[in-house]
Amino acid sequence: MHWASGIWWIAVGALLIGELATGTFYLLMVACGCAAAGVARLAGASIEVQWAVAAVVAALAVWLLHRSPYGRSMRPGATRNPDINLDIGETLDIEGWHNGLARATYRGTQWDVELAEGEVEHAGRFEIAEMRGSRLVVRACPNR
Known part of the structure; x- marks a missing residue:
């Protein structure tokens, strides 16, 4: 059973190729487990020990990755992400508020507008901070 270490x-090579295609780092952690099992095989460990080493090392590596900053999503949600919603960061004028809600013309049509948390009601120019369905959530422009 000499071919078993090969x-x-x-598997390490296949996982690395898969990692290059996905870019998530998780397949890289599983490849580390397979590499540890390959080293265990070269050291003369039985197949059961090899599988145990692969599982433990892969699980530990995935757990450590998940707890690291690289395992967490740093992107804002789609409602706040200007890469997804091109309206985020655009400005509009609001003439008046009623309990934190208003109607404003934006892109040639009327929109429901909601004031972002912590903002003060006043007439003027606002910046779109988020889109919740068909409602724009705005905050005061920094240069008002």
């Missing part, structure tokens, strides 16, 4: 290294 299987672990083939």
Whole structure:
């Protein structure tokens, strides 16, 4: 069963290729587990020990990755992400408020507008901070 150690290294290669296609780092952690199992095979460990080493190392590596800053999503949600919603950061004029809500013309049509938390009601120019469905959530422009 000399070919068994080669299987672990083939798995490492396949996982690395898959990692290059996805870019999530999780397949890289599983590849680390397979590499550890390949090293265990070269050290003469039984197949059961190899599988245990692969599982423990991969699980530990995934757990550590998940707890690191690289495992957390740093992107804002789609409602606040200007890469998804091109309206985020655009400005509009609001003439009056009623309990934190208003109607404003933006892109040639009327929109429901909501004041962002912590903002003060006043007439003037506002910046779109978020889009919740068809409602614009705005905050005061920094240069008002």
